[in-house]
Amino acid sequence: MSNTYCRERPASRAPAISVTGLRKSYGSHRVLDGIDLTIPQGTIFSLLGPNGAGKTTTVQILSTLIKADAGEIRVAGHDVAAEPDRVRAAIGVTGQFSAVDSFLTGEENLRLMADLLHLGRTRGRERARELLERFDLTDAARRPAATYSGGMRRRLDLAMTLVGTPELIFLDEPTTGLDPRSRRTMWQIVRDLVEQDGVTIFLTTQYLEEADVLADRVALLSQGELVAQGSPEELKRMVPGGHIAVRFAGPDGYRRALPHLGATAHDDAALTAQIPGAGGVRTLRKLLELLDAHAADVAEVTVHTPDLDDVFLALTKEPAR
């Protein structure tokens, strides 16, 4: 994929998004109950939360689609309530409700977007060509988008968002339904947007692994409040969950060793035991020596480090019904 497109970085380093005291209710249902958020420019931020937590509502407010009840919200340096047009000019939104027209070719879709943004005929064609090349769609440029694979369609959708050279892109579930290879391609595209173009990404995703590999910072939304914020590593340190799982080769060794392991959970039928700890080399060596000392043969040892799934399950609650 080539890099013929390079957006000028904004001169100021004001946060891409700053939110203080954001509140939103639907009738008596308080969806967002005092959200504070700062997202630096040129970073990837991921908002996570269970279904119904208010992620879409947050994105809709930040992208000026709906109004907040209260709060000070600045996006790309502009107040969303006072200057919604300037916010709209600085952002791109892509995701579940794709702007791609299946009856048009990839090239026509891009040119249509360029026309809507009044880029002018020559500049519009040039931009379409650049983006087709960048997103590896040149060979498919003259085919109707209806014939594209899921991955190609997502790339075209993102390319259409980039016609307007946004500073900030809201990416809503960018890889849902994609196969592992297409998902990785998309991740690289997102990283390139940040690293090469200085774009800020606001990501919503159902895949915690996606937030883990992509996001600089993650926030967890639960019942209208941000219950945790930080880098994926910081969040993982907030929850216990690291353990070593041992599966024994036979019941005699299992019975001999179990009382000495400090296991927090065990299963007599499966001959397994869970020992808390991060699974460092020293801990593992000690454990293996202990098992040897009790002549316990082991079938399998696995180390489980906490992941964002553990954090998500520990810190978020089901929304009230």
Ligand SMILES: Nc1ncnc2c1ncn2[C@@H]1O[C@H](COP(=O)(O)OP(=O)(O)OP(=O)(O)O)[C@@H](O)[C@H]1O
């Ligand atoms: N227009 C609306 N009118 C009334 N209630 C709404 C409206 N839009 C959203 N809600 C409610 O607000 C809450 C938050 O919805 P939202 O779509 O923001 O959640 P979400 O975190 O994006 O969920 P999901 O992961 O399922 O997409 C839900 O309880 C939803 O039913």
